[in-house]
Amino acid sequence: MAILLRPASWGLFSWRGYCSRGTQGRLSAGFVEALKAVVGSPYVSTAAVVREQHGHDESMHRCQPPDAVVWPQNVEQVSRLAALCYGQGVPIIPFGTGTGLEGGVCAVQGGVCINLTRMDRILELNPEDFSVVVEPGVTRKALNTHLRDSGLWFPVDPGADASLCGMAATGASGTNSVRYGTMRDNVLNLEVVLPSGQRLHTAGPGRRFRKSAAGYNLTGLFVGSEGTLGLITAATLHLHPVPEATVAATCAFPTVQAAVDSTVHILQAAVPVARIEFLDEVMMDACNRHSKLNCCVAPTLFLEFHGSEQALAEQVQCTEEIIRHNGGSHFSWAKEAEERSRLWAARHNAWYASLALRPGCKGYSTDVCVPISRLPEILVQTKEDLEAWRLTGTIVGHVGDGNFHCILLVDPEDPEELLRVQAFAEQLGRRALALHGTCTGEHGIGLGKRQLLPEEVGEVGMETMRQIKATLDPQGLMNPGKVL
Amino acid sequence: MAILLRPASWGLFSWRGYCSRGTQGRLSAGFVEALKAVVGSPYVSTAAVVREQHGHDESMHRCQPPDAVVWPQNVEQVSRLAALCYGQGVPIIPFGTGTGLEGGVCAVQGGVCINLTRMDRILELNPEDFSVVVEPGVTRKALNTHLRDSGLWFPVDPGADASLCGMAATGASGTNSVRYGTMRDNVLNLEVVLPSGQRLHTAGPGRRFRKSAAGYNLTGLFVGSEGTLGLITAATLHLHPVPEATVAATCAFPTVQAAVDSTVHILQAAVPVARIEFLDEVMMDACNRHSKLNCCVAPTLFLEFHGSEQALAEQVQCTEEIIRHNGGSHFSWAKEAEERSRLWAARHNAWYASLALRPGCKGYSTDVCVPISRLPEILVQTKEDLEAWRLTGTIVGHVGDGNFHCILLVDPEDPEELLRVQAFAEQLGRRALALHGTCTGEHGIGLGKRQLLPEEVGEVGMETMRQIKATLDPQGLMNPGKVL
Numbered sequence: 001m002a003i004l005l006r007p008a009s010w011g012l013f014s015w016r017g018y019c020s021r022g023t024q025g026r027l028s029a030g031f032v033e034a035l036k037a038v039v040g041s042p043y044v045s046t047a048a049v050v051r052e053q054h055g056h057d058e059s060m061h062r063c064q065p066p067d068a069v070v071w072p073q074n075v076e077q078v079s080r081l082a083a084l085c086y087g088q089g090v091p092i093i094p095f096g097t098g099t100g101l102e103g104g105v106c107a108v109q110g111g112v113c114i115n116l117t118r119m120d121r122i123l124e125l126n127p128e129d130f131s132v133v134v135e136p137g138v139t140r141k142a143l144n145t146h147l148r149d150s151g152l153w154f155p156v157d158p159g160a161d162a163s164l165c166g167m168a169a170t171g172a173s174g175t176n177s178v179r180y181g182t183m184r185d186n187v188l189n190l191e192v193v194l195p196s197g198q199r200l201h202t203a204g205p206g207r208r209f210r211k212s213a214a215g216y217n218l219t220g221l222f223v224g225s226e227g228t229l230g231l232i233t234a235a236t237l238h239l240h241p242v243p244e245a246t247v248a249a250t251c252a253f254p255t256v257q258a259a260v261d262s263t264v265h266i267l268q269a270a271v272p273v274a275r276i277e278f279l280d281e282v283m284m285d286a287c288n289r290h291s292k293l294n295c296c297v298a299p300t301l302f303l304e305f306h307g308s309e310q311a312l313a314e315q316v317q318c319t320e321e322i323i324r325h326n327g328g329s330h331f332s333w334a335k336e337a338e339e340r341s342r343l344w345a346a347r348h349n350a351w352y353a354s355l356a357l358r359p360g361c362k363g364y365s366t367d368v369c370v371p372i373s374r375l376p377e378i379l380v381q382t383k384e385d386l387e388a389w390r391l392t393g394t395i396v397g398h399v400g401d402g403n404f405h406c407i408l409l410v411d412p413e414d415p416e417e418l419l420r421v422q423a424f425a426e427q428l429g430r431r432a433l434a435l436h437g438t439c440t441g442e443h444g445i446g447l448g449k450r451q452l453l454p455e456e457v458g459e460v461g462m463e464t465m466r467q468i469k470a471t472l473d474p475q476g477l478m479n480p481g482k483v484l
Numbered sequence: 485m486a487i488l489l490r491p492a493s494w495g496l497f498s499w500r501g502y503c504s505r506g507t508q509g510r511l512s513a514g515f516v517e518a519l520k521a522v523v524g525s526p527y528v529s530t531a532a533v534v535r536e537q538h539g540h541d542e543s544m545h546r547c548q549p550p551d552a553v554v555w556p557q558n559v560e561q562v563s564r565l566a567a568l569c570y571g572q573g574v575p576i577i578p579f580g581t582g583t584g585l586e587g588g589v590c591a592v593q594g595g596v597c598i599n600l601t602r603m604d605r606i607l608e609l610n611p612e613d614f615s616v617v618v619e620p621g622v623t624r625k626a627l628n629t630h631l632r633d634s635g636l637w638f639p640v641d642p643g644a645d646a647s648l649c650g651m652a653a654t655g656a657s658g659t660n661s662v663r664y665g666t667m668r669d670n671v672l673n674l675e676v677v678l679p680s681g682q683r684l685h686t687a688g689p690g691r692r693f694r695k696s697a698a699g700y701n702l703t704g705l706f707v708g709s710e711g712t713l714g715l716i717t718a719a720t721l722h723l724h725p726v727p728e729a730t731v732a733a734t735c736a737f738p739t740v741q742a743a744v745d746s747t748v749h750i751l752q753a754a755v756p757v758a759r760i761e762f763l764d765e766v767m768m769d770a771c772n773r774h775s776k777l778n779c780c781v782a783p784t785l786f787l788e789f790h791g792s793e794q795a796l797a798e799q800v801q802c803t804e805e806i807i808r809h810n811g812g813s814h815f816s817w818a819k820e821a822e823e824r825s826r827l828w829a830a831r832h833n834a835w836y837a838s839l840a841l842r843p844g845c846k847g848y849s850t851d852v853c854v855p856i857s858r859l860p861e862i863l864v865q866t867k868e869d870l871e872a873w874r875l876t877g878t879i880v881g882h883v884g885d886g887n888f889h890c891i892l893l894v895d896p897e898d899p900e901e902l903l904r905v906q907a908f909a910e911q912l913g914r915r916a917l918a919l920h921g922t923c924t925g926e927h928g929i930g931l932g933k934r935q936l937l938p939e940e941v942g943e944v945g946m947e948t949m950r951q952i953k954a955t956l957d958p959q960g961l962m963n964p965g966k967v968l
Contacts, residue, residue: 128748128857129886151752171697182695184704185669200948204922204941209853210885211666212922213655213708214929214940215967216949220668220704224697241754264612268635270725270791272756307754310798318792369693373612401694402613438688438696445698456698457688464684464956465700471955472948483699 026110027067031088035070035112038080043071043118054095054105054113058160060364060410060418061103061447066093066113073118075191075199075233082231083197085112091477092195094227096136096166101365102446104170104226108481114231116165122146123234130239131188131208136165136232143237152239155180155274158442159351165190165232171224173442175275175347178267178400179306180240182442184223191234192222195473200230208236221468226444227479229472243274243306247316248340250303251323252296252330256280257376259299262326263399264372269322271315275304276400277347280379283354283394283407287346290353295346296330301399302347304340347396354394354407361392361409366425368432369403369441378431382406385431389424391417403441430455445483453483510594511551515572519554519596522564527555527602538579538589538597542644544848544894545587545931550577550597557602559675559683559717566715567681569596575961576679578711580620580650585849586930588654588710592965598715600649606630607718614723615672615692620649620716627721636723639664639758642926643835649674649716655708657926659759659831662751662884663790664724666926668707675718676706679957684714692720705952710928711963713956727758727790731800732824734787735807736780736814740764741860743783746810747883748856753806755799759788760884761831764863767838767878767891771830774837779830780814785883786831788824831880838878838891845876845893850909852916853887853925862915866890869915873908875901887925914939929967937967 027046035044045051046068055065067090072078085092091111098105107113120137127150134143141161143154158167158174166172168190173182180186188210189203201207202218222229253259256278263276278301279287285297301323305315320331334343346353355363370378379395386393386406397404406428408421429439429452439445439452454462462484469476469484511530520528529535530552539549551574556562569576575595582589591597604621611634618627625645628637642651642658650656652674657666664670672694673687685691686702706713737743740762747760762785763771769781785807789799804815818827830837839847854862863879870877870890881888890912892905913923913936923929923936938946946968953960953968 126855126857127752129855130751131855171701173695173697177695181669184695184701185665194944194948198944198947200944201942202945204917204945206920207922207940208855208920209922209925210856211657211661211668211853211887211925213657213851213924213926214922214933215708215937215945216713216952217655217668217704217708218941218945218948220701220707223704224699224701229700241752243754267614268611268725270727308798308802311795314792314794367697369695371610371613371615371692372694373610403695433688436690436692438691438693438698440697441693441695442697449698453699456691457702458685460678460682460684461686461688461699461702463682464678464702467955468700468952471951 027090031090032068034084035068035081038084039070039072039077043073045069054098054115055107057098057100057103057105059101059103059448060362061106064106064108066107067110069113069115071115071118075193078114078193078231078233079197079199081112081114082193082195086195086197086475086477089475089477091480092231093479094169094231096163097139097161099160099162100170100446101443102448104444104446104479104482106447108447116233117163119233125150126208127152129208131236132239133234133236134164135234136163139163140167147239151242153242154237155240156183156186164237165235168223168235169225169227169232170444171442173401175277175398177398178276179272179274184220186238187219187223187235188238189236190219190222190232192230193233194230195475195478224444226446226483228469228483229478244308245312245335246340247305247312248303248334248343249316249319250300250332250343251328252298252300254298254327256299256379258326258328259301260372260375260399262301262323262328265322265326266319267400269318271318272307273303273400274306275302277302278397278399278404279346279350280395283350283396284346286353286357286394287349290356291345291349293346302344350394350396351407354409358392358409360411362412364408364410364421364425366406366408366428367403367440367443368428368437369401370432370435370437372402374435374437375399375402378435379404381431382428385424385427389420391420391424401441402437426452447482450483511574515574516552518568519552519565522568523554523556523561527557529553538582538599539591541582541584541587541589543585543587543932544846545590548590548592550591551594553597553599555599555602559677562598562677562715562717563681563683565596565598566677566679570679570681570959570961573959573961575964576715577963578653578715580647581623581645583644583646584654584930585927586932588928588930588963588966590931592931600717601647603717609634610692611636613692615720616723617718617720618648619718620647623647624651631723635726637726638721639724640667640670648721649719652707652719653709653711653716654928655926657885659761659882661882662760663756663758668704670722671703671707671719672722673720674703674706674716676714677717678714679959679962708928710930710967712953712967713962728792729796729819730824731789731796732787732818732827733800734784734816734827735812736782736784738782738811740783740863742810742812743785744856744859744883746785746807746812749806749810750803751884753802755802756791757787757884758790759786761786762881762883762888763830763834764879767834767880768830770837770841770878771833774840775829775833777830786828834878834880835891838893842876842893844895846896848892848894848905848909849927850890850912851887851924851927852912852921853885854916854919854921856886858919858921859883859886862919863888865915866912869908869911873904875904875908885925886921910936931966934967
């Protein structure tokens with residue numbers, strides 16, 4: 001099976017160690033000098049180690065380093081860099097924190113990686129209007145630290161301390177989105193440098209209204225475009241009031257169906273649950289081992305409620321009734337921050353607990369999302385598929401949105417297992433599509449799911465997306481090889 | 485002032501009575517036969533009265549009738565009609581309930597009006613997934629009647645009993661959006677017939693997931709595109725649980741500032757208010773006269789809360805504290821449906837109460853939206869402007885979103901007053917733009933605000949929108965003359 005020894009040809013999975021070194025030197029000395037003239041010499045690097053650091057994200061996609069990395073310090077420089085690259089036919093790859101999970105930063109055609117982390121100012125906070133403007137280097141945690149005394153916070157939480165503009169580019173969401181929405185719901189405006197170097201404000205320069213019906217929704221178009229249409233250089237975000245109090249809970253269920261039924265009933269009862277996360281029994285077992293916990297090894301829901309003391313008491317009571325009615329048991333409730341953190345340890349450490357199941361292995365996370373009523377069906381199928389493909393995997397999901405991840409453990413020395421992971425992930429994507437779902441709820445298409453996108457959106461959908469791409473990036477130089 | 489006698493040249497305002505009759509007969513007999521071959525003879529009309537009915541919406545924009553009106557009965561017919569018109573270079577104008585407010589259905593270049601009201605089936609209801617699929621003839625009230633026993637409802641409420649697909653096309657919102665969001669937040673998928681006749685499913689065929697990060701957000705692009713990119717032939721909508729109970733309230737304030745401050749504080753306190761509407765003292769006075777009420781003639785907030793009995797009690801208490809702290813008085817609370825309806829009569833009848841201020845006059849509604857902190861400033865300016873322009877106008881607004889309407893009374897026999905209304909509305913739009921706002925929160929650009937859109941989104945924004953339009957409608961035949 002010679003193919004197994006040529007991971008570069010798979011497209012989907014490979015290892016950082018296989019970094020191609022053939023791209024360096026593809027840029028002329030004159031072009032590198034021109035980059036330096038824009039941002040200053042210290043902010044351009046063609047060193048192999050730097051390029052390799054920028055050739056991969058946190059996924060298992062093969063490292064594909066850019067030819068150079070530049071660190072602009074302001075939007076004018078980003079404009080000049082884009083115009084320079086575009087004029088010379090050089091690919092442009094935006095780079096935030098590198099915490100993506102679908103190879104979105106891999107420089108598949110080489111080119112210039114534009115690392116935006118040195119633009120990290122919080123430009124404008126308007127507490128009365130619940131809005132803030134951030135540069136692309138500002139991360140989610142940095143913003144929330146800045147907001148500490150304002151009574152406001154930004155709730156979208158994909159887990160990683162990603163940059164907010166990167167989260168906008170990916171269309172990220174995470175554990176809080178059942179209540180607070182995803183990036184698509186919480187971005188009010190974007191400043192985007194188009195490939196030509198022109199600066200676009202998707203909702204108009206300086207606009208920070210809550211709603212509008214003026215022209216095409218360009219903000220919505222750029223959120224989730226994964227760097228393929230332009231570079232996001234600032235985002236105006238919608239903030240939310242910090243809840244007066246928070247209660248966390250966990251409880252165990254006899255079956256997946258019972259856990260999902262409880263979730264549907266909680267949503268139907270209009271309980272404004274802030275987080276509702278599902279962990280399967282394999283995940284719970286892994287958490288017990290990893291964190292020396294003594295949780296029930298069963299399908300489990302982790303919940304969090306935000307509100308006033310009085311509202312929380314009612315939410316908790318209503319939820320407990322629904323859960324008991326569906327056969328849930330082993331309730332734990334926690335109110336103080338430390339106690340909540342202890343209770344949610346299993347959820348927070350899910351990734352590392354999964355990795356610890358097979359030391360030395362790497363993790364790969366699937367990301368399908370289905371209508372919530374189809375969750376039990378696909379979760380049962382997924383567990384059967386894991387067995388059929390002889391794979392170790394845990395399941396953790398944002399069950400309120402119908403989105404779940406299967407964290408697969410893969411031996412990096414076993415290319416045959418890697419192929420099975422790839423096949424399993426594709427099959428899971430197709431199962432989700434068959435159930436009216438999507439192959440990616442929040443990680444994006446990137447490199448890894450391009451083969452599934454046409455099956456998801458259909459030929460006319462693909463053609464429409466291709467037309468938009470060709471219109472806004474006629475040379476195909478913005479993060480090439482991604483999404484389409 | 486000869487210009488005052490030529491209203492057709494203004495672009496913005498005129499009267500239905502000035503209907504141009506010059507367009508009829510522009511379609512060849514053969515083309516009309518071809519239309520009949522698609523939908524059947526009874527479903528094509530070139531009668532002047534029918535064409536005139538379809539040449540205007542509820543606004544004051546001059547009636548501009550299409551050359552023919554057709555009533556397709558299914559999406560295949562819509563596809564064939566689009567392909568037929570596009571092949572012959574004939575403009576296509578989608579028509580729902582005709583309840584728009586910016587001339588979106590005026591056939592400025594003639595063409596074929598496609599009336600979609602005969603496609604009025606509710607195709608699929610998935611209560612567990614909080615989703616429903618509707619054809620374009622289904623109105624908001626028809627859907628909510630259908631949902632009556634499901635425990636679910638669709639909350640977006642622009643006032644008129646508009647078609648849901650028309651609301652999607654306009655990017656409508658209304659009184660409930662402070663809590664439940666606008667159409668942009670509540671459309672999961674759209675079926676769109678492109679000008680070529682191809683059928684696009686913006687999120688993919690049959691998809692009804694709650695969130696996705698797969699490719700470009702085409703759903704977001706078509707919501708608010710005002711029929712200029714394609715014909716919406718089905719919408720998948722996100723439903724919400726019916727609240728257990730509802731409480732309505734009104735209270736009066738010494739100043740506009742006090743009313744807006746109360747709103748900000750209510751939102752900052754995370755009170756999940758469902759509606760929060762502002763009426764100025766002129767509006768309240770008009771309501772008193774029109775409905776023989778005895779309300780306080782002062783800036784007033786109308787509020788509505790949704791939740792459990794217990795949650796409502798707390799919301800009401802918290803709100804009352806905030807309002808008293810800001811100098812509010814004259815509280816009225818109502819719980820039973822009839823009582824609530826009586827309490828909210830002033831708000832519900834705002835349009836007619838305004839019209840009654842000057843019998844024989846017509847109404848025109850402005851629609852700006854600003855960051856909420858700028859509301860007091862722009863409201864004070866607006867009242868001064870009304871005086872300066874010698875106009876009668878009432879103010880009513882979705883204050884939680886920063887969106888308000890000034891309902892202007894215009895004597896249809898007085899073209900000079902009409903010009904003043906036009907000048908006032910443009911000035912108000914520009915005042916909103918200067919305060920980081922938008923010229924249209926929910927009515928759309930249509931015909932009436934095209935001159936403001938470039939000022940709002942800037943040259944690069946306009947160019948990007950034009951490029952998208954040219955890509956998806958290269959001949960410029962989809963609802964021509966609107967938005968751009």
